[in-house]
Amino acid sequence: MLIAQITDLHVVEPGARLLGEIDTNACLARCVARLQGLQPQPDLMLITGDLVNDGTPAQYTHLRALLAPLAMPLYVLPGNHDSRAPLRNAFSDHTRLPTGEDGPFLHHVVEAGPLRVIMLDTVVAGETGGRLCPERLAWLDARLSEAPHRPTLIAMHHPPFVTGIPFMDRIGLDGAEDFAALIARFPNVERITCGHVHRPVQARVGGTVAGICPSTAHQIYLTFDNGQPDAWVGEPPAFQLHLWHEAAGLLTHTVMVEERPAGRLD
Ligand SMILES: [Fe+2]
Known part of the structure; x- marks a missing residue:
């Protein structure tokens, strides 16, 4: 089982650029195109939020057009830049996505061969930071208790740990301590994978490994200085591949989008 993950696409209207300069x-x-060239092809792909930048139907229409060349099944989660209703409308053919009648959140479960993927919605409409309220934690507890x-x-947009980057930690996740206590009860949680921070970071959460996938577009400027204003940086766009290995468990590789020269070592 090979799972691709892309995150923080921040798609804008055709011809537009994010902040007037980033061609997301x-x-x-x-x-x-890079994903299309992978051999073997991933069995499925997770997209962990900030699919588009402003949550408008036009941006979701363009997102679907940009993703259309991919043949693999896609599973999507909202980020703080998304809007749930237009997102759900744009992916109305995705029968696993809950409808409005199932509640406000876009949680769902993907059975992926030897692995179970829980897509956990951390978004608070109108806010930049995320939240795992008692209702969402109860849903997660029920899903974990099933198997x-x-x-x-577990895939989610907002990471359940601080990164040490002050301007990102100020827009982090409420409820992370309760989440970690819940995860600690389930040693079968192999990995937690997130987006939101636009750079690769790893931490231990509830006794398991949690990580952040870089953005397909711009990355977040790396600083540990509390006075540094919010800033982006043109570090290389990347994605992740999560490979299920029968003996080792889940192995996560960060892959740069840009292909560089390659040759034999011998
Ligand atoms: Fe983002």
Whole structure:
């Protein structure tokens, strides 16, 4: 089982650029081409939020057009830049996505061969930070309790740990301590994978490994200085591949979108 993850695409209207300068649409097109060239092809792909930048129907329409070349099944979660209703409308063919009648959140579960993937919605409409309220934690507890021995990957937009980057930690996740206490009860949680921070960071959460996937577009400027204003940086766009290995468990590789020269070592 090979799972691709892309995150923080920040797609804008055709011809537009994010902040007037970042061509996020072209970045996604390059990432899609890179994914198409992978051998073997991933069995499925997770997209962990900030699919578009402003949550408008037009941006979701363009997102679907940019993703159209990919043949693998896609599973999507909202980020703080998304809007749930237009997102759900744009992916109305995705029968696993809950409808409005199932409650306000876009949680769902993906059975991926030997692995179970829990897509956990951390978004608070109108806010930049995320939240795991008692209702969401109860949903997660119920899903984990259904299959306490099955290797499980939890995907979410907001990471459940601080990164040390002050301007990102100020827009972090409420409820992370309760989440960690819940995860600690389920040693079958193989990995937690997130977006939001636009750079690769790893931490231990509830006794398991949690990580952040870089963005397909711009990355977040790396600083540990509390006085540093919010800033982006043109570090290389990347995505992740999560490979299920029968003996080792889940192995996560960060892959740069741009291909560089390659040759034999011998
Ligand atoms: Fe983002």
